[in-house]
Amino acid sequence: MKKTLFALLSVLLLAACSEPQVTGWIRVNQMGYLPVSKKVAVFLVKDTVDIKKFEVKDSATGKTIQKFELTENFGTWEQFGNTVRLDFSSVETPGVYYLEANGVKSPYFSINKNVYDGTADFVLNYLRQQRCGWNPYLQDSCHLHDGYITGSNDKKLNGKHVDVVGGWHDATDYLQYSTTSLNTIFQMMFAYQQNPQAFGDEYGANGLPGANGIPDIIDEVKWGMDWALKMNPEKNLMFNQIADDRDHIGFRMPTNDPARYDRKTPERPVYHVCGEPQIRGKFMNATTGVSSTAGKFASTFALGAQVLGKFFPEYAAGLRQKAKDAYEFGLSKPGNHQTASVVSPYIYAEDNWVDDMELAAIQLDFLGQGGEYLPDALKWAAQEPVTPWMGADTASHYQWYPFVNLGHYYTAQKARGAERDTVIAYMKKGLQGILDRGESNPFLNGVPFIWCSNNLTVGAITQAHLYENITGDTSYAELEAALRDWLFGCNPWGTSMIVAMPGCEDNPVDPHSSYRDGGANMSCTPGGLVDGPVYSSIYNNLLGISLYSKDVYEDFQTVMCVYHDDYGDYSTNEPTMDGTASLTYILSAYQKEGAKM
Numbered sequence: 015m016k017k018t019l020f021a022l023l024s025v026l027l028l029a030a031c032s033e034p035q036v037t038g039w040i041r042v043n044q045m046g047y048l049p050v051s052k053k054v055a056v057f058l059v060k061d062t063v064d065i066k067k068f069e070v071k072d073s074a075t076g077k078t079i080q081k082f083e084l085t086e087n088f089g090t091w092e093q094f095g096n097t098v099r100l101d102f103s104s105v106e107t108p109g110v111y112y113l114e115a116n117g118v119k120s121p122y123f124s125i126n127k128n129v130y131d132g133t134a135d136f137v138l139n140y141l142r143q144q145r146c147g148w149n150p151y152l153q154d155s156c157h158l159h160d161g162y163i164t165g166s167n168d169k170k171l172n173g174k175h176v177d178v179v180g181g182w183h184d185a186t187d188y189l190q191y192s193t194t195s196l197n198t199i200f201q202m203m204f205a206y207q208q209n210p211q212a213f214g215d216e217y218g219a220n221g222l223p224g225a226n227g228i229p230d231i232i233d234e235v236k237w238g239m240d241w242a243l244k245m246n247p248e249k250n251l252m253f254n255q256i257a258d259d260r261d262h263i264g265f266r267m268p269t270n271d272p273a274r275y276d277r278k279t280p281e282r283p284v285y286h287v288c289g290e291p292q293i294r295g296k297f298m299n300a301t302t303g304v305s306s307t308a309g310k311f312a313s314t315f316a317l318g319a320q321v322l323g324k325f326f327p328e329y330a331a332g333l334r335q336k337a338k339d340a341y342e343f344g345l346s347k348p349g350n351h352q353t354a355s356v357v358s359p360y361i362y363a364e365d366n367w368v369d370d371m372e373l374a375a376i377q378l379d380f381l382g383q384g385g386e387y388l389p390d391a392l393k394w395a396a397q398e399p400v401t402p403w404m405g406a407d408t409a410s411h412y413q414w415y416p417f418v419n420l421g422h423y424y425t426a427q428k429a430r431g432a433e434r435d436t437v438i439a440y441m442k443k444g445l446q447g448i449l450d451r452g453e454s455n456p457f458l459n460g461v462p463f464i465w466c467s468n469n470l471t472v473g474a475i476t477q478a479h480l481y482e483n484i485t486g487d488t489s490y491a492e493l494e495a496a497l498r499d500w501l502f503g504c505n506p507w508g509t510s511m512i513v514a515m516p517g518c519e520d521n522p523v524d525p526h527s528s529y530r531d532g533g534a535n536m537s538c539t540p541g542g543l544v545d546g547p548v549y550s551s552i553y554n555n556l557l558g559i560s561l562y563s564k565d566v567y568e569d570f571q572t573v574m575c576v577y578h579d580d581y582g583d584y585s586t587n588e589p590t591m592d593g594t595a596s597l598t599y600i601l602s603a604y605q606k607e608g609a610k611m
Contacts, residue, residue, distance in 0.1 A: 033116045036061045040100070040113050040120035041508050043499040044519040046129035048608050049106040052495035054099050055113055055120060056456050056504055058570075062095035068115035070105050073122045080105055088456040092506075092572040097456035121503070121519060127608040134205060134212050134231070134602040136515060137541035140594045141198075141234050142221040143529070144182040146190060149268065150221030156268035157188065159281040160256055165293070165354060166286035178256055178284055181241035185590045186527050188268050190256040191353055192245050192287075193362055196310035197416045198595040199238040200373075203314075203321045204420060205598035206231050211609070212602035228325055231598060236326065239318050239333075246311050249339045250346075252287035254307050259355045265528040285354050289347040292354040294361055303349020309370025312340035313421075316377035334381055341374045358557070362412040368397040373421035379428055391425045392433055399440040403462060403470060405447020408549075411465045417473030417596075423480045441481045445490045448474050455574065457505060458496035463575040465585055468511050468546030469593035471497050475600050498600070505547075507567040507577050512597070513589060514540040524563065524581045526588035542589025543597055547575035556585050 037060040047053045057065060064087050070079045080102070088097040100113060105125060113120040143151040147158065160178045163171045181190050182198065206213060206229065213229040219236065226233070245253045261273045275283050287307050291298040315337035323330035344367075353362040372394035379387035403414045426437045452460030461470045478494035481487065496504070501511045503520060510521035524530065527539045553559065553576050562582045565571070577586045 044503040046124035057098040059096040127611040130604040140541035161284035194592040209602035255285040299352040305344040306367035308344030312374035404444035547577040
């Protein structure tokens with residue numbers, strides 16, 4: 015009797031001391047973590063029970079590596095009874111681990127200095143797949159008849175043929191835009207300029223396997239730059255767009271594109287940068303000038319003159335004058351230039367332009383003796399201290415573009431004293447706006463969940479990383495880490511937002527892409543950054559949206575935002591070339607940091 019009573023008391027005591035079992039999910043960065051970095055997972059708990067502690071365990075043995083006590087939980091959020099940020103930054107020993115709290119285990123993850131090695135090169139797979147003209151992925155050519163000029167206020171230009179074959183398709187559709195393409199080129203050049211040692215050489219200039227002595231990212235830059243020169247064939251003549259939304263006739267391979275425009279031939283329209291409103295479905299777009307496009311041409315040519323000189327000296331030298339001419343054209347008619355549509359109202363509704371002129375001016379300053387264009391850069395910077403989406407609740411599609419103003423970073427490098435401090439303060443204010451919004455959710459994500467929210471997220475990560483590099487101020491290190499981890503699985507759905515990365519873990523397998531119907535070897539878009547979550551209110555009001563499979567993330571869709579790994583959802587699961595290219599800087603930067611550990 016005494017023995018039985020003792021056993022019963024032992025069981026009751028053990029039950030009283032043990033943690034209550036809960037239903038929940040621990041979200042981690044599935045790519046892994048650098049040893050010396052901020053590491054925070056998010057525990058989504060269906061119940062209202064508080065979480066008191068968690069452990070980091072070795073994946074092979076189950077042995078506890080380190081225990082952590084929790085003093086506070088984030089609390090109720092959306093449909094979850096409790097949410098908890100699990101900070102295990104002090105664990106720095108390389109290995110493969112998992113987290114456990116209240117009986118719930120996270121996916122395995124690595125802590126290693128090499129976790130980001132090769133990732134910046136990997137995303138270039140998507141850029142090669144998007145090539146127009148010769149496409150190495152298909153080993154065939156497409157859109158070789160582009161194009162005829164339209165949308166011009168000069169009647170002599172309209173209908174005239176111009177050779178603009180090349181570049182990249184913007185996304186799943188086959189439209190091409192100077193706006194996004196120039197930013198794509200610039201982002202890749204910026205990545206190489208800052209972190210050249212992170213890039214390898216496994217492909218040739220034509221995008222096919224085989225080293226050619228030139229880093230693959232430079233091959234991709236050169237492919238884009240050749241096209242950019244065609245889109246600005248002579249002084250004061252620029253083109254903004256190839257094709258329009260008459261392209262949107264369903265999935266098909268680019269090499270077999272039946273879309274037709276004003277002609278029976280496959281020749282596609284090429285929209286002139288005229289600085290005046292152009293068609294937007296039943297309406298007209300809100301174009302006011304040429305500076306947003308001309309500024310992008312100028313900055314891209316100017317940085318190209320610097321970065322490409324090592325590989326193509328004569329070619330790079332020719333870009334210097336092109337950059338100056340483009341900047342002068344931008345000054346001739348200040349304002350923004352939006353894209354055009356014929357069938358629907360959806361366009362890239364870019365409203366800002368002084369950021370483009372700032373970046374152009376400071377790149378021209380780097381080309382000269384120094385100081386000639388700095389006053390211009392400071393003037394433009396003061397007119398838009400913060401990229402307006404930062405801290406905002408919403409925005410129109412691509413209203414404030416590019417999503418990160420690299421002009422501030424470059425201008426801060428050139429400026430001195432109070433002027434330098436002022437520009438750095440602009441960068442800080444933008445980050446603070448994102449952080450202030452992010453503190454309302456356990457993921458610290460303060461990005462507005464508009465179309466292409468992942469692109470905004472990469473922009474915020476980039477700005478946070480550059481801010482810390484230039485100032486040494488770590489105030490936004492946790493924000494940067496939270497947004498970085500969001501892209502790799504520390505989000506409500508527990509999925510990476512990059513196709514086939516990290517690989518065997520949860521990542522997009524059914525992206526909105528024509529390649530899904532192209533055969534067994536063309537089922538995805540490797541390396542492509544998908545658009546990312548949108549507000550449920552946006553998703554519910556978009557035209558032509560439907561899911562073709564069961565929503566595997568149904569339990570994790572929130573009022574705040576939704577994401578679907580379904581090819582029918584073009585709003586959240588479509589890769590884009592500019593978003594993907596923007597990853598090259600931050601991924602190469604993390605590889606560089608790991609190499610120093």
